[in-house]
Amino acid sequence: MFDFTSDQFGQLNAEDYDIQFDPGNANQIVEFVKSYGHQGRILEFAIGTGRVAIPLVEAGFELVGIEGSAEMVDKMRAKPGGDVPSHIGDFAYTEVGGEFDMVLLVYNTLFNLTSQRHQVDCFKNAAKHLKSGGRFILETFVPDLSGYKDHQRVSTQRVGEDHAWLESALHDPLAQKFHFQRIRITNEGIKLVPLPMRYAYPPEMDLMAQLAGLQCEHRFADWQRNPFTANSKSHISVYKKA
Ligand SMILES: C[S@@+](CC[C@H](N)C(=O)[O-])C[C@H]1O[C@@H](n2cnc3c(N)ncnc32)[C@H](O)[C@@H]1O
Incomplete structure (x- = not known):
């Protein structure tokens, strides 16, 4: 069994990330973010190659990123509009100046933090950067153990x-x-x-959010706001700071 440091995903995947991993939903994410207001400061945890950040900046948002891998950020910088301010570091601990209206963490990346402690610290770091009434928006899959036999x-x-x-x-x-x-x-x-x-089900995430002073405001099955049900394969959870 093995664990990763915050730069290892990028070392292994930056080269072909945009070809192999893009789920093609960046425009849906932009529309979802806009539904909470057309302006504001966004902090994106794990900005990666700018898949979501670049369209958000093009839509008029002021955005700052945190990313563990310099290789991923280099890929973003090579793209048109890729000059998005970014800090290299672990998004559970890196501090960025100022307050934000929204913190975004998409595409299952919470689960790249491989201990419960690390995930709790991520919620706390999100809360620390949010202004009062700000939102932490999180996308992960719902763990599905049905395909496993003997673990x-x-x-x-x-x-x-x-x-x-x-x-x-x-x-x-x-x-x-x-x-x-x-x-x-x-x-x-x-x-x-x-x-x-390291996976977690939504109720555990809600508890992590509470530890960080955040409350679950909405939970959807996808970026089009379809209802979250027992059969949903993923969720978008919106946590609000009081
Ligand atoms: C699945 S990719 C998502 C990238 C981007 N958010 C997107 O949606 O395309 C996961 C990203 O998280 C970064 N990452 C993983 N663990 C990290 C950590 N502890 N701190 C900062 N970045 C991390 C990886 O380098 C990679 O860019």
Whole structure:
């Protein structure tokens, strides 16, 4: 089993992040953010390659990012509009000057923090940066253990004439952790792309939010505000500072 420092995801994924990972929902996120007001200061935790930040700045928001990986930020800087002010550091602990109307943490990235302590500290850091009435907006998947047997599973992600991409995973129910190994097999060889994640269900996140002085205001199943139900695969939770 393994853990990551805050720069390791980027070292492994920055090169092809935009090709392999983009879920194509940045415009939906911009519309969602706008529904809370068309102006304001946003702090994005884990700004990455600017997938969401650049469209938000183009929509008129003032945005500052925190990111663990200089490689990811370099990719953002190479894009048109990618000159978004960003601080390199762990988003659970890095402090940025001033107060914000909104803190954003999207695309399951809370789970990149692989202990409960680290996740609680992330909520506290979000709350610290918010002005009174400000919102912490969080997107994660809802953990689904149904594919695991004996705490492990292997699935096929892609198959082509010259490649097969597999995902091998171990589940640690005591630590609420998944240890993923993405195995990319081609004629040139095998590339391993590991990823540890510590999952939490929404009620645990609500408790973390309370510890940080935040209350859950809304929870949706997706960025189009569809209702969150027992069958939802992911959630957008909106936490408000009193
Ligand atoms: C799944 S990507 C999401 C990037 C971007 N928010 C997006 O939606 O495209 C996860 C990002 O979190 C960053 N990251 C992971 N752990 C971090 C930490 N502890 N502190 C700061 N950044 C971290 C990675 O470098 C990567 O850019």
